[in-house]
Amino acid sequence: MAEREARVDCDVLVVGGGINGAGIARDLSGRGVRVMLVEQHDLAQHTSSASTKLIHGGLRYLEYGEFGLVRKALQEREVLLSVAPHLIAPLRFVMPHVPALRPAWMIRAGLFLYDHLSRRAVLEGSRSVNLRTHVAGAPLVDSIRRGFIYSDAAVDDARLVVLNALGAHERGAQIATRTRFVSASRGENEWRVLIADAAGHQREVSARALVNAAGPWVNALAAGETSTRAMRLVKGSHIVTRKLFDHDHAYIFQNDDRRIIFAIPWQRHYTLIGTTDVDYKGPLADVRIAPEEIDYLCAAVNRYFRKPVSASDVVWSYAGVRPLLADGADEAASATRDYELQLDTARAPLLTIFGGKITTYRRLAEEAVERLAGPLAITAPAWTHAAPLPGGEMLHADFPQFVRGLGERYPFLPPELAQRYARAYGTRADVMLAGIESMPALGAPLTPGLYEAEARYLVEHEWALTADDILWRRTKLGLEASAEDIERLEAWISARRRGPGQLGDAPCAPLSA
Structure with a gap:
């Protein structure tokens, strides 16, 4: 039998060291709540380090009528630019126009909405561009003459998670990585949770409330203690090549299947290309890009770039599984990126996090803490909208x-x-x-x-x-x-x-x- 160590007491135990778990831990800690976060692997090891590295409103979601989600994401984009100016940087995107895919009036209307659904304090608005004379036109095929430019922002997604965990830790939270959730016993006013570190040493945590922020593992962790939510696990894969262009704009390319693909200047010497959206049913701990996904991404950008890209040009690739809300969408690409919070107060409180995207993590965390405020008598007000993340105090x-x-x-x-x-x-x-x-x-x-x-x-x-x-x-x-x-x-x-x-x-x- 594994050795057990002394019991640890806290107000809230957060399970999951991705962006949602780290964001919730930081918000709670800043309101004087005793928090412990446990993560079975490293912080951001899975979904939260496998994004397209963008803080964005999600321009393509306008086409699916997700105006509320886009507005919320655009609002959060402005907040995050102000609280993490070192980590999040404005980025201009070029959309070459292909009339056969979407008419110009539709793109202009979408960009007008994108510019005006939320206030912009930092970023430039959208405009048309002549790609015969603009620097972004140089790498593109001759048939592309016109395009549109708009703004979003780039982020180091894994570091965003780490900085939220650091912010929580500096306010008193315990951050336990390589620590596995083993089992839980739920009482009327207390959870008793057994956790184990990488060496197999077990200890019991007593908590007034439990937050399930386990991402793709959310329903597996529920273990009968909460109603599960139908989820759609979608794999998103990316490839990295040596840099394909010599300017600081990114591209958003329309594809034949009405999806979009980004080509983003990355780490000074590289280009990041993605993403795919493929329904996924495999193992969660070791998600990998498939050869056909590499071929798909190469084919998508080859429609636009003069110099073709092939699998032999890929210097690195990564893939992650996004736990999306199952909303009945026909295609994985059109499934909603919004989130849902379930609070069960039948006995000791249990808050379960379903879905979400990296851009809206702070809002999700704030809403999560507000849900817990009543059961835990949390009276401190919301604060993360105006507080710099560690390193952003400039x-x-x-x-x-x-x-x-x-x-x-x-x-x-x-x-x-x-x-x-x-x-x-x-x-x-x-x-x-x-x-x-x-x-x-x-x-x-x-x-x-x-x-x-x-x-x-x-x-x-x-x-x-x-x-x-x-x-x-x-x-x-x-x-x-x-x-x-x-x-x-x-x-x-x-x-x-x-x-x-x-x-x-x-x-x-x-x-x-």
């Missing part, structure tokens, strides 16, 4: 000014490295670089672009336990890492391991802003 949310200041404080940093630190860590870069006055003081390079100082910071403050955690979720430096680099990083991490699930001298220590 004057007037002025990111360019922050980058300039970072370069002045650390003039030894190469500009590309300073830019990456600023984007990933914002004001927390000063914590990571405290006392460092030269490149040698950053420590040895463990992989291209990754020095010991950054790796140490990620291990000690951001729950990174493996090379994959660092190279693919905390950074995207895996794109440049060789097998030897990865082996060297794993050895460096292992040398600092102090015990099961603990690394460094002060794992996951709180940071001051």
